[in-house]
Amino acid sequence: MTTTQPHTAPRSTEDGQRTIDIRSPHDGSSLGAVAVSTPADVENAIVSARVAQPEWARTSPAERGATLRRAAAVVRDNVEQLAELNEAETGKPRDEAREGVLAGAGTLEQYAELGPLHRGKTLQGDYGATDFMISQPRGVVAVITPWNDPVAVACGLLGAALVTGNTVVHKPSERCPRTGELLCGLLADVHPDGVLCRLVGDGEVGAALTGDPRIALIAHVGSTAAGRDIAIGAAGTGAKVLLENGGNDPLIVDRDVHPGWAARQAAMGAFANAGQICVSVERVYVHEAVLDPFLRALVDAAADASVPPLVDHQHREQVHDAVMAAVDAGAYRAIGGTLPSGGGSHYPATVLTDCTPSMAVMSEETFGPVAPVRAVRSFDHALAEATDSGYGLAATVLTSSMAHAQQAWRELPVGSVKINAVFGGAPGGAAHPRGRSGEGFGYGPELLEEMTTTKVVHSEPPTL
Structure with missing residues (x-):
């Protein structure tokens, strides 16, 4: 975190x-x-x-x-x-x-x-x-x-x-x-x-x-x-x-899942507790076949999200700086990404599109209510980019393919892999984090x- x-x-x-x-x-x-x-x-x-x-x-x-x-x-x-x-x-x-x-x-x-x-x-x-x-x-x-x-x-x-x-x-x-x-x-x-x-x-x-x-x-x-x-x-x-x-936990959205359901999962993973959860969704890879309906649903979910404040002003500045750096590098603010007026350290649920691997919102932990989205050509493309990280805490895969699910949990270099649910798990589980x-x-x-x-x-x- x-x-x-x-x-x-x-x-x-x-x-x-x-x-x-x-x-x-x-x-x-x-x-x-x-x-x-x-x-x-x-x-x-x-x-x-x-x-x-x-x-x-x-x-x-x-x-x-x-x-x-x-x-x-x-x-x-x-x-x-x-x-x-x-x-x-x-x-x-x-x-x-x-x-x-x-x-x-x-x-x-x-x-x-x-x-x-x-x-x-x-x-x-x-x-x-x-x-x-x-x-x-x-x-x-x-x-x-x-x-x-x-x-x-x-x-x-x-x-x-x-x-x-x-x-x-x-x-x-x-x-x-x-x-x-x-x-x-x-x-x-x-x-x-x-x-x-x-x-x-x-x-x-x-x-x-x-x-x-x-x-x-x-x-x-x-x-x-x-x-x-x-x-x-x-x-x-x-x-x-x-x-x-x-952690810099990825979420992969395969082409064979309902985009509205996938968007709700992504919103829950990215915006719960203002993204201040160790296993929050930090980067989203979406198959281009479902990208447009997924983004519409994710923006709607962000608009409806009830986001608590970030822990303090210093942290809010860090989150906003990461968002603005991505925008300056070519990302598009689909919703959010602005500093609210008034006291406190509130920050809105934010969706960024057109993100690239070199952006800090994709390569580092933002720890805020930010969902950076990257379109991918195939499941293998998503898996390759999701695994290209020095972090190794957790990852989520949304797919209807048992073959893709099997491939994902075997190949993702993280301690926890979640298939078709961003949160949850049986009691008694334990895992080793990897890398950084x-x-x-x-x-x-x-x-x-x-x-x-x-x-x-x-x-x-x-x-x-």
Whole structure:
């Protein structure tokens, strides 16, 4: 996902304390300021987590799971307050924010059940020996989470880390510090002291945390640039990294699908939450045989779309700059692409046509309510251009051809392929992002494997 500067970049008060001013994405009004964690705060959090980790690791998996179930119940009890804060800080619609909170609670419950079932293996060695493999916690985990779905994403990473016996230092996004503060506080209150610690701040605080050699694993969901910096730093400290970075997810519209239905799928994928979803549709390839009716339906869908505000003015400027750069390079604004008047950081649903591969709206993640469309001659043409990307998060294919569907999921170099639905999927799935989009399992039962390290034990009786 894309990230930019916070609502207002951190500033220092007269006493040297850095603060972040939070402004409403709805109308630009001030929501107050929060203090940024100091270097001493970072040090105290890491020390507290290190001190608490051995005892938490010795706690039985069943008890850790029971603690996580209590945490899930507390999150459910505070769903309205969390959703309200999320909407106020990021502009996420209240109903969608509520769904994110409930999804987070559900994820905590899933890991509460899966954690105690996470097991090792016995090995078949000599008759007089015992051989086995056992999973053990890694130690102190740094969790860096984004603003676009702050509760659901955080609950997944925090739940998997905690239930496997790790302790955690969590830095939520500086764009939703109060949402992060409330969530982390709710979870920390049901765990022993030091098991879960929270920091507040921007990239400077994140770099101090992730660059510390006492951190055993870094789990990050955010921008490609930040993920790259984390990976470089981890190469020096030896920390394991789990990264879900940006995506440039393509949508392919085959010639044999209903153009109106395909346009509704494209609109949902590009405009939901103002395009601020990690697996939003970022570029659309449409077979020329259905291009005209598809575009008419997509423009109608954009005109009717209810688009929430972007997270802040800085991000809106980035989105608009990408749109205008495409227009300057020859793209046509079929609808949208203009800056609204008034306060807040609203941006209209935008459809661009006549797009070319060299345009940034086609080659990079825009992370806004923008649907850039490119006409293609054939399915193979669409597939070739869709795969020509350094990103590899997700892709969607709309087709009535089983052969094309089979070809697509086999050849698309992404972690998730969705056939005939831009969103959805069975619970328990997990995938590796590819290329610039990151590495490692960031969700699902496989995340428990990432949060632990495996030890092999060989034991023989002594020779007397």
